[in-house]
Amino acid sequence: MFKRLKLFKDIFYSNEQLILRDYLALERTRLANERTLLAYLRTSLYMLLGGIAFLQLQDFIQMRWIGYLAIGLSIISVLIGIFRYIQIKKRLEKYYKLNDKNIRT
Numbered sequence: 484m485f486k487r488l489k490l491f492k493d494i495f496y497s498n499e500q501l502i503l504r505d506y507l508a509l510e511r512t513r514l515a516n517e518r519t520l521l522a523y524l525r526t527s528l529y530m531l532l533g534g535i536a537f538l539q540l541q542d543f544i545q546m547r548w549i550g551y552l553a554i555g556l557s558i559i560s561v562l563i564g565i566f567r568y569i570q571i572k573k574r575l576e577k578y579y580k581l582n583d584k585n586i587r588t
Contacts, residue, residue, distance in 0.1 A: 509575060516571045523564025530557035 534553030537543070 509578065513572075513575055516568060516575070520564050520568040523560055523567075527557045527560040527564070530554070530560065 530553045534550045534557060537550035537553065538547055
């Protein structure tokens, strides 16, 4: 009845033979995926530090919820970053396996 959500389902699928340019593009995509994960981790760390710092302020006790919100968003940010990294990594590995023998220079 309901269709399943298919994120990035057919992005990396191809039956064509890879040339060196395409292989290098896949390598750049892999490196960009790692950079994106690191950006998620950096953002999460800054939100965590900001949340902890806000919780330490004695003059703003009635606004502690902002600190807890920042810590919660930090955890969500890490989880989203790891999920996306693994998702793209699996699809790239699948694409490499399909086209590993079809690389021509």
